Amino acid sequence: xxSVITWDSSYPGEKAVSFxxxxxxxxxxxxxxxxxxxxxxxxxxxxxxxxxxxCNKTVDVREIGSIVRSLxxxxxxxxxxxxxxEVEEEEPTGYINLxxxxxxxxxxxxxxxxxPIPEDVLLHAFEALDxxxxxxxxxxELVKYLTEEGEPFTQEExxxxxxxxxxxxxxxxxxxxxxxxxxxxxx
Amino acid sequence: xxxxxxxxxxxxxxxxxxxxxAFKAAVLIQQWxxxxxxxLEMRRRCTWRIFQSIEYACEQDQIKLHNFFSYLMDHFTxxxxxxxxxxxxxxxxxxxxxxxxxxxxxxxxxxxxxxSYTGPRLSFPLLPDHATALLEAFKxxxxxxxxxxxxxxxxxxxxxxxLPNISHVSTCYSEEVTVCGDLHGQLDDLFFIFYKNGxxxxxxxxxxxxxxxxxxKQSLEILIILFTFLLIYPKEVHLNxxxxxxxxxxxxxxxxxxxxxxxxxxxKKILKMIQNVFCWLPLATLIDQKVLIIHGGISDxxxxxxxxxxQRNKFISVLRGKKRKESNKDVEIQEINGESxxxxxxxxxxxxxxxxxxxxxxxSITNRLEFSKWLRQTVQEQIDWCRQLVDSESEPxxxxxxxxxxxxxxxxxxxxxxxxxxxxxxxxxxDPMSQEGCRVNTVRGGGCYFGPDVTNKILxxxxxxxxxxxxxxxxEGYEFCHNRKVLTIFSASxxxxxxxxxxxxxxxxxxxxPHFVQYQASKTAHTLxxxxxxxxxxxxxxxxxxxxxxxxxxxxxxxxxxxDKDNTGxxxxxxxxxxxxxxxxxxxxxxxxxxQLVRSTADGMLEYKSWLDDLAMEQRSQEHIQTSLLEVIxxxxxxxxxxxxxxxxxxxxxxxxxxxxxxxxxFSTHMNTELTDDGINDLVRSIDFNKDxxxxxxxxxxxxxxxxxxx
Numbered sequence: 001x002x003s004v005i006t007w008d009s010s011y012p013g014e015k016a017v018s019f020x021x022x023x024x025x026x027x028x029x030x031x032x033x034x035x036x037x038x039x040x041x042x043x044x045x046x047x048x049x050x051x052x053x054x055c056n057k058t059v060d061v062r063e064i065g066s067i068v069r070s071l072x073x074x075x076x077x078x079x080x081x082x083x084x085x086e087v088e089e090e091e092p093t094g095y096i097n098l099x100x101x102x103x104x105x106x107x108x109x110x111x112x113x114x115x116p117i118p119e120d121v122l123l124h125a126f127e128a129l130d131x132x133x134x135x136x137x138x139x140x141e142l143v144k145y146l147t148e149e150g151e152p153f154t155q156e157e158x159x160x161x162x163x164x165x166x167x168x169x170x171x172x173x174x175x176x177x178x179x180x181x182x183x184x185x186x187x
Numbered sequence: 188x189x190x191x192x193x194x195x196x197x198x199x200x201x202x203x204x205x206x207x208x209a210f211k212a213a214v215l216i217q218q219w220x221x222x223x224x225x226x227l228e229m230r231r232r233c234t235w236r237i238f239q240s241i242e243y244a245c246e247q248d249q250i251k252l253h254n255f256f257s258y259l260m261d262h263f264t265x266x267x268x269x270x271x272x273x274x275x276x277x278x279x280x281x282x283x284x285x286x287x288x289x290x291x292x293x294x295x296x297x298x299x300x301x302x303s304y305t306g307p308r309l310s311f312p313l314l315p316d317h318a319t320a321l322l323e324a325f326k327x328x329x330x331x332x333x334x335x336x337x338x339x340x341x342x343x344x345x346x347x348x349x350l351p352n353i354s355h356v357s358t359c360y361s362e363e364v365t366v367c368g369d370l371h372g373q374l375d376d377l378f379f380i381f382y383k384n385g386x387x388x389x390x391x392x393x394x395x396x397x398x399x400x401x402x403x404k405q406s407l408e409i410l411i412i413l414f415t416f417l418l419i420y421p422k423e424v425h426l427n428x429x430x431x432x433x434x435x436x437x438x439x440x441x442x443x444x445x446x447x448x449x450x451x452x453x454x455k456k457i458l459k460m461i462q463n464v465f466c467w468l469p470l471a472t473l474i475d476q477k478v479l480i481i482h483g484g485i486s487d488x489x490x491x492x493x494x495x496x497x498q499r500n501k502f503i504s505v506l507r508g509k510k511r512k513e514s515n516k517d518v519e520i521q522e523i524n525g526e527s528x529x530x531x532x533x534x535x536x537x538x539x540x541x542x543x544x545x546x547x548x549x550x551s552i553t554n555r556l557e558f559s560k561w562l563r564q565t566v567q568e569q570i571d572w573c574r575q576l577v578d579s580e581s582e583p584x585x586x587x588x589x590x591x592x593x594x595x596x597x598x599x600x601x602x603x604x605x606x607x608x609x610x611x612x613x614x615x616x617x618d619p620m621s622q623e624g625c626r627v628n629t630v631r632g633g634g635c636y637f638g639p640d641v642t643n644k645i646l647x648x649x650x651x652x653x654x655x656x657x658x659x660x661x662x663e664g665y666e667f668c669h670n671r672k673v674l675t676i677f678s679a680s681x682x683x684x685x686x687x688x689x690x691x692x693x694x695x696x697x698x699x700x701p702h703f704v705q706y707q708a709s710k711t712a713h714t715l716x717x718x719x720x721x722x723x724x725x726x727x728x729x730x731x732x733x734x735x736x737x738x739x740x741x742x743x744x745x746x747x748x749x750x751d752k753d754n755t756g757x758x759x760x761x762x763x764x765x766x767x768x769x770x771x772x773x774x775x776x777x778x779x780x781x782x783q784l785v786r787s788t789a790d791g792m793l794e795y796k797s798w799l800d801d802l803a804m805e806q807r808s809q810e811h812i813q814t815s816l817l818e819v820i821x822x823x824x825x826x827x828x829x830x831x832x833x834x835x836x837x838x839x840x841x842x843x844x845x846x847x848x849x850x851x852x853x854f855s856t857h858m859n860t861e862l863t864d865d866g867i868n869d870l871v872r873s874i875d876f877n878k879d880x881x882x883x884x885x886x887x888x889x890x891x892x893x894x895x896x897x898x
Contacts, residue, residue: 039761046776050232054621069225070779076218117219125219128212150213153220161220164718182223182718 037106044105047071048098057098061088064096068105073114077151083108119183126175136172231721233779235662237728238683240773241735242660243630289463293456295337309335311342313418318386321415325374325408333453336411340460343414346421347467352499353491354425354472356392358697364392364474367692368657368665368676369429372403372442375708376680376690377412383704384692387416387424394472396657396676397429397482397615401440403679407449410461428468428499429482430615430633430658434458435504439829447838455838466500470614477699480655484617484673485645486635487625490610497607505612506633618659619673639669646672652699664691664705680707684727686720729783735771736784737802742770747795757792760785841881 047070049055051063059067064087065080075083087100108114129145130137139162146153146161153161164182165173300308306329307320321331356364365384370377387393395413400406417424430436437443437458446461447454471494472480479491616634620626623638642654653672660682666675680690689705696702736743746769748754750762758766763785764777785793835842 035761042761042764043778046778047229050229050236050776050779056621065221066225066228069222070229074218074222076214077221117215117222122215122219125212125215128208129216145209145213146217149210150215150217153217157220157224160224 037110040106040109041102043071044102044109045098048101052098058095059098061092061094061096064101068108068114071105071109072116073108074116075114079114119179122179123176126179130175135176136170136174139166139171139173142173227718227721229779230725233776234721234725234728235683235687236775237732237773237780238687239660240775241731242683244773289459290341293337293341293460295334295341298334298337298453300332300334304332305329306331307335308332309339309415311338311418313342313415315388315419318412318415318419321412322378322381325405325412326378330449331411333450333457336407336450336457337453337460339411339414339418340457340464342418344460344464344467346418347464347469348500350467350469352470352494352497354394354427354469355476356394356425356472356474358475358695358699362390362696364394364695365692366394366396366480366655366676366695368396368678368690369398369660369682370395370403370409371398371431371679371682372400372406372409372445373679373682373690373708374403374405374408376678376706377409379690379706379708380678380692383706384694387420389420389423392423392425394425394474394480395427396472396480396655397427397468398431398657399426399429400442401431401437402682404441404445406442406445407457414464425472426468427472427480427482428465428470428615430505432465432468433504433506434462434465435506438832443832443838447840458838462503463500466503468499470494470499470611474695475697475699476650477652478655478695479645479649479651481614482656483613483615483634483658484619484637484656485641485654486609486613486617486637487641487644488609489613489645491649493602493607493610494614497602497610499611501604502608502611505608505615616658619656619668619675621668639672642669642672655693660688661691662688664689665693665703674701681709684724685709687724725783729780732775732780733784733802733805735773736767737799737805739770740799740803743767743799744795746770751795756796757789757794759792760788763793763795843881847882 047067048057048059051059051067061084064084065075068075068080068083083104084096086104087096089097089100126137127133129141142165143158143162147155147158162173165175165178167174307317307324309317309331324331358364365380367380385391393416399409399413403409413424413426417426431440431442434443443458446458450457470481471491474480613634616628616631618628618631618634618636619642620636620638623640625635625637625641628634628636645651646653653674655674655676657676657678659675659677660679661675661677664677664680667673668675674693676691676693677688678690678692680688682688682690686707686709689707691703691705694702694704743766746766747758747763750758750766760778760781764781767777768775785798831842832838
């Protein structure tokens with residue numbers, strides 16, 4: 001009998017459980033609550049401007065995911081769509097305005113929505129797909145799960161992950177090694 | 188397992204749970220992975236921004252350097268005749284040679300090529316075999332003998348002189364035209380283009396859109412190859428001048444150095460010839476009268492008719508020329524009016540400057556304005572004297588008031604030198620922007636930013652379909668803007684660092700529909716994963732950024748202190764970001780970059796002094812040199828190097844101790860640094876210079892790691 005694993009992360013409907021401090025959102029002792037909001041807004045504007053090619057306070061709607069994620073959030077695709085619905089114009093133009101994005105994103109960061117996924121939770125996820133508990137998943141199996149289940153990967157995304165994760169000699173992914181190789185240091 | 192019944196509630200629940208788990212697991216992994224990729228993308232873009240802002244700030248420095256020289260002219264009071272000579276020399280260097288003088292100076296016919304030389308031997312007129320021999324030789328890292336280099340340059344110059352300012356290409360003769368952008372001395376990229384696209388030939392036309400030299404280590408080889416093909420296939424190969432085809436820019440960006448290193452004996456001659464080849468390069472190319480190709484861009488005053496007619500070779504360096512030429516005009520006008528060369532302007536002037544032919548004594552230096560005017564005229568006269576020495580093949584003077592008055596038969600329009608100069612500066616230095624309008628390119632310091640409306644006007648006025656330009660590095664090697672009316676093409680892959688960007692070239696057929704080919708000419712780049720590539724480029728960018736931060740240590744301390752009113756030695760990370768931007772003015776997203784720059788914080792507060800000390804430790808090479816001095820050197824190293832190279836007129840790599848001191852003094856005046864004489868002496872003592880009072884300034888620069896380590 002396999003164990004039942006409960007995920008702490010949210011999938012549509014479930015509320016996010018609050019995690020310990022992370023991604024540098026701690027209150028700045030020098031500046032207090034208002035200062036904290038101002039600081040968060042500055043961060044958001046910086047991230048936004050990196051993708052604002054025309055320098056006119058708009059970004060392509062397809063870049064919103066990158067912006068939200070690089071601000072320390074781990075939304076699912078579904079959550080991202082919800083967010084987009086809030087920031088898009090009535091008649092979607094393909095562009096998102098900073099004006100609309102800023103307040104919504106500030107709220108997201110203040111409420112610490114879309115919590116980061118800790119290493120051990122990620123490890124459990126891989127283990128759940130590793131039926132025989134041998135420490136690796138075959139290429140075929142991984143591809144099947146990630147392109148058919150959950151919020152499926154595009155072929156490009158799958159190939160990209162495989163390019164670093166796959167051990168070409170055995171055609172398997174040793175997920176422990178993979179995770180430790182790619183966990184990015186966040187302060 | 189197996190009970191026989193098809194629906195076993197336990198099994199059903201179990202498998203439901205299992206698939207639910209798999210589903211959730213998949214979501215988690217995908218969620219996490221997408222986040223990881225987004226972070227990478229952000230890192231990549233930030234890295235790009237770092238490189239770009241540093242690169243353009245450097246170009247701006249170059250322009251500032253020229254303003255520095257102008258400033259010198261107006262404000263510096265030399266305290267000895269040595270210093271006077273020193274300054275005047277800086278302005279005389281780089282003057283254009285008359286034809287006969289050039290031939291004599293850069294003579295190659297008497298140069299013997301030893302039998303031991305195994306490289307290619309060129310004979311003129313060149314044949315396709317010579318080209319293939321050269322390509323093969325360069326692949327084997329051989330060097331072309333100086334005699335052939337000079338011969339080639341002479342022939343190239345002769346050929347270029349016949350060409351109009353704007354080349355015309357037609358797609359009905361050779362089906363396709365290939366346009367390449369900046370190569371910047373990256374020979375591997377050129378090899379790749381020839382390999383993939385084929386060599387130039389009667390059925391394969393090429394346009395090379397400038398910036399062949401600087402930064403990369405094989406600029407000279409690229410020039411030799413391009414000039415060779417130009418001479419073999421004059422109808423099919425077209426070269427445009429770029430902003431780096433300019434000896435003043437080459438002094439800073441490495442081409443001058445490369446030539447001197449490769450040709451220790453004849454390098455100076457080669458450089459002189461090249462100077463006089465660059466100024467003859469055409470300014471633009473037109474394909475089928477529909478596609479205009481220029482290196483930089485356009486401005487709202489760009490006038491193709493003017494560009495057609497001006498004498499492009501007058502502009503040896505596109506950077507120089509503003510102030511001095513104006514003073515030249517002043518002098519000429521006075522001559523016409525029958526006045527002697529006496530200053531009549533200034534009401535402040537008391538002593539009368541009676542200027543007799545050289546050598547003439549300097550006026551009293553108590554009146555600075557007086558003196559600087561005298562200086563200007565002395566310099567101008569020295570130049571005129573040089574010109575008189577030479578048997579001139581009447582190269583017409585720049586259109587001054589006198590030429591307008593006396594030569595009325597001339598049917599050419601007489602634009603001011605200033606107007607002509609602006610035309611060239613604009614097409615070599617400008618960048619497109621997304622907003623409408625046209626404003627000064629403050630980032631580069633030359634040319635302008637032009638908007639889509641400016642593009643549309645030009646296209647309409649001259650009945651063109653679109654513009655092709657280069658000048659800016661693009662991640663994919665090419666990029667459209669202005670509603671696909673402006674195409675940027677950049678052919679130097681891995682420009683900032685291995686893995687930073689692709690190079691590309693574009694092919695146009697009679698339908699003028701662009702087809703692109705991208706590449707990345709580095710075996711290493713291909714074996715790296717995306718993550719590794721980004722990490723590597725990022726590391727390089729941050730190293731450069733940390734260096735810049737170190738160079739502004741004093742200013743940063745002041746800025747930090749302003750946020751630390753209680754003198755706790757700590758500031759918040761938010762304050763850090765604001766302070767750093769206020770000092771560096773690079774427009775970078777500091778909060779995004781912070782994790783890579785600031786490693787340790789205590790409760791979200793930064794101990795700024797120790798952070799700066801850490802930065803200094805990375806940079807410092809010689810313990811006994813005060814940090815502040817090192818900081819000054821770092822901040823100004825590009826300028827320093829350029830000035831040194833100007834002083835070292837024979838390109839020997841040696842300057843005298845006196846000249847070295849003078850340079851530092853000039854620097855202090857302009858840069859507001861408090862550098863005492865003792866400070867300078869300490870500096871010199873730390874350099875191993877031989878007793879004859881000469882400093883090998885290459886050693887000096889390397890000792891302080893001022894020269895990039897990538898040799």
